[in-house]
Amino acid sequence: MPDTRKLATSEVEELDFLILGAGPAGLQLGYFLSKSQRRYLILERSTSVGSFFRKFPRSRFLISFNKVSSLYSDPELQLRWDWNSLLTEDYEFLFPKFSERLYPRAEELMSYLIGFAEKYELPIRFKTAVKSIIKEESGNFLATDTKGNRYSTRCLIVATGMSKPYLPPIPGIEHAEGYESVSMRRDDFKDQRVLIIGKGNSGFEFAEHILDSAKLIHLAGPSSIRMAWNTRHAGDLRAHYTRLMDAYQLKMLHGVLDCTLEKIEKRSDGKLAVTLTYIHAEGERETIVYDRIVRATGFGIDNSIFYDRARPDLVKDGRLPDMTSSWESTNVPDMFFAGTLMQTRDFRKAASPFIDGFRYNIRSLYHLLERRYYGRPLPSENVPVDATNIANMVLRRICRSSALWAQFGFLCDAIVIDEPAGKATNFTELPVDYVHESELGQSSNYYTITFEWGRWDGDVFRIERHPTHADAQLGAFLHPIVRRFCKGKIVAEHHVLEDLLGMYSAAGETGTIESRGNRDIHNYHLEEHELPLRQFFEAQLSVASKARASSVK
Numbered sequence: 446m447p448d449t450r451k452l453a454t455s456e457v458e459e460l461d462f463l464i465l466g467a468g469p470a471g472l473q474l475g476y477f478l479s480k481s482q483r484r485y486l487i488l489e490r491s492t493s494v495g496s497f498f499r500k501f502p503r504s505r506f507l508i509s510f511n512k513v514s515s516l517y518s519d520p521e522l523q524l525r526w527d528w529n530s531l532l533t534e535d536y537e538f539l540f541p542k543f544s545e546r547l548y549p550r551a552e553e554l555m556s557y558l559i560g561f562a563e564k565y566e567l568p569i570r571f572k573t574a575v576k577s578i579i580k581e582e583s584g585n586f587l588a589t590d591t592k593g594n595r596y597s598t599r600c601l602i603v604a605t606g607m608s609k610p611y612l613p614p615i616p617g618i619e620h621a622e623g624y625e626s627v628s629m630r631r632d633d634f635k636d637q638r639v640l641i642i643g644k645g646n647s648g649f650e651f652a653e654h655i656l657d658s659a660k661l662i663h664l665a666g667p668s669s670i671r672m673a674w675n676t677r678h679a680g681d682l683r684a685h686y687t688r689l690m691d692a693y694q695l696k697m698l699h700g701v702l703d704c705t706l707e708k709i710e711k712r713s714d715g716k717l718a719v720t721l722t723y724i725h726a727e728g729e730r731e732t733i734v735y736d737r738i739v740r741a742t743g744f745g746i747d748n749s750i751f752y753d754r755a756r757p758d759l760v761k762d763g764r765l766p767d768m769t770s771s772w773e774s775t776n777v778p779d780m781f782f783a784g785t786l787m788q789t790r791d792f793r794k795a796a797s798p799f800i801d802g803f804r805y806n807i808r809s810l811y812h813l814l815e816r817r818y819y820g821r822p823l824p825s826e827n828v829p830v831d832a833t834n835i836a837n838m839v840l841r842r843i844c845r846s847s848a849l850w851a852q853f854g855f856l857c858d859a860i861v862i863d864e865p866a867g868k869a870t871n872f873t874e875l876p877v878d879y880v881h882e883s884e885l886g887q888s889s890n891y892y893t894i895t896f897e898w899g900r901w902d903g904d905v906f907r908i909e910r911h912p913t914h915a916d917a918q919l920g921a922f923l924h925p926i927v928r929r930f931c932k933g934k935i936v937a938e939h940h941v942l943e944d945l946l947g948m949y950s951a952a953g954e955t956g957t958i959e960s961r962g963n964r965d966i967h968n969y970h971l972e973e974h975e976l977p978l979r980q981f982f983e984a985q986l987s988v989a990s991k992a993r994a995s996s997v998k
Contacts, residue, residue: 456595460484461818463588463598467494467569469558469800470604470784470807473531475567477811480534481819486596487567488588490574495558497606498551503629504650508683509799511549513541516946516955524847525947528679528801529554531561532808538564548685580754580777600818603757603766604783607744611764613642617709620717621740624651631658637736639663640719644670644701648741649686656689656699663733664689665702667724671793675905677898677923680798709738746786755780765789770878771813772806781814783807790876795855805848805856809874826871830862832982835869839894839978843925843941844953848874853896853923862890862986864993886933890989893928899943910943912962914977917942925949927978929985939981942973949974 462478464471467489478485489496502508512526520536529540529549538561544553562569574591578601581587586601610623624647628634634655641648644666652662670690671681692699703724710718712734720732745764748756757774758767766782767775768789774780782789787806788797796802815821828834839860843849848856859872859880872885877893880886899921901908911919917940924943929936941949948954951967961969 457587458486458594458596460486460596460598462486462600462602462814463488463586463596464602464604464783465575465588466604466606466784467562467567467571468497468604468606468784469495469531470606470803471569471602472558472561472567473804473807474602474604474783474811475569476531476533476561476565477808479565479567481815485568487569488573488575488590488596489569489571492571493555493559494562494569495555497608498555498558500625502551502647502650503624503627504654505551506548507551507554508548508646508679508685509801511541511544511547513545516957517953519845521845521847524801525850528799529557530804531800532804533565575750577752578750578755579752584779586755586780599779600814601780602783603746603780603786605747606785607746607764609745609747610740611743611745611762612740613706613742615642615706615709617711618642618740620709620711621738624648624739624741627651627739629654631655634659634737636660638734640665640717640733640735640738641741642666642706642738643741643743644668644682645741645743646680646683646686647743648739649682649689651739651741652689652699653686656692660698662689662699663702663735664700665704665706665719665721667703667705669703669724670701676793678793679796680793751777760789761792765792770876770882772810781810783810790878791852791855795852797852797855801851802855805852805874806876808848809856809876813879823872823875825873827868828871830864830867830869830986832979832986835860835982835986836975836979838869838871839925839927840950840975842871842873842894843896844948844950846874849894849896849925850923850947853898856895858894859885860892860894861885861888862892862989864890864990881930881933886930889931889993891930892985893930895926895928896923897926898923912942914942914973917977923947927981929989937981937985939978941978944974 461483462485464474464487467487471487472494475487509528511529515523515526517523527541540557543557575588576591578586578588585597585599588596610625612618635658637659638661639659641652641664644664648664652664673679673681673683689699693701704721707720707722712718717735717738718732723729746766755777757780758776760767766786768782769775772782772787784803785798787803791797797806812823816823828838842858856874857877859875861870880893901921908921920943922943925941927939951970954966958966960966
């Protein structure tokens, strides 16, 4: 149950871990720390968990998928298409029990998070706003809340999310209304000319909301629109917010402007004059008059509570904390970040800004914390050094893992070969950079297994496929890649042929596909997936063995 104890202001509560924020990230890490019975506390400034979702998104509909109906009964596989559930060891508390919508409502996610905190009795102290955090000479952090209560911890985890609106350096930006507070009454924009600064999901979400009432809507920013279906990044513009794009291209007065905003001036009649320079029009300048301007330029970390040696360095225009491959502050030892702040390491690439990505990051972070502070080994699996054994282990992982699927190109399994001991050890779900920078990367023979998208040019809906394992490296769809390294340097690479359903072995088939390439599906998987993978490991193990024998001589 939530922690409601009262402390005298003179007391200092001693903790091993202090988590700031009871959003989904704080709850996820709290779940794992509770399993290990660690001495920790979650501080939350509001009266409930998941307070961000009380207000955002403003339309109240999430952009995170909730695919309830699946081909697969395995709950681990189902998580590939369930973007809102937090991780548990038994898969017993899942978000689809709270909503059947593909795009769920924010209220439904809040109900889920409240239920999660109650079910697992996470120690949360509500209505506790942290006023200051300093780093003591002992190395501990000392946090003080607005009531005078103090908390000392050797490890601080910042899971506050991106809560501070970002104001771009545009003269006159103070005349713009913020996405976080602008009216959501459509009638307030009836027959008005509206400029929205920002061309991400929040900007288009608001444009979609007022599209039926405003007489002119422009969305402006210096970068061209990045459509999620092109970039494969869920944070880029999603298809269900593109009605305005349709109206723009079919000449309905609305527009999307690639431009630099030079200044905003408020005229004597209350209208707003915006001077801009177009990016793709030979530098043409224009001044356009609007009735209202809405700023939808995103959020950043609020760094104001950190003092002196406890203030983390920031990157990305001061929006995100700088961090190592293990999500630790680059300049403040023992300060770690959880949740959407983790996206510093895979900015605009994998899924770290969202629950379906950072839940896996947090599980990895938990294991790294357990190793660092308690000496516990990282999760791993051992098999004898044999191509068939290793290939079968990899096939089991790529046919089931939701973590590698969601955090494509960012999290990996790392297989370290210990030939003298006759064993291959698979360390699961670690950041790729961490593997290469840690002692694992000092091995003379190790492999990483990731899922990654291939490359393509032109229309994303007209990609030419190459449906044989010999051309697997040309595949554009998400698919597994196995790479062999020697002390951090890549030696060999094997692409597993892409599969429409993300299945690379007959053992995982559901009966949906009976045959492919003029072969029954079992023979297809054997010839196109299983044998090529086994042959890759046979060749690489042989090369490595000969190299080791030569070095011994």
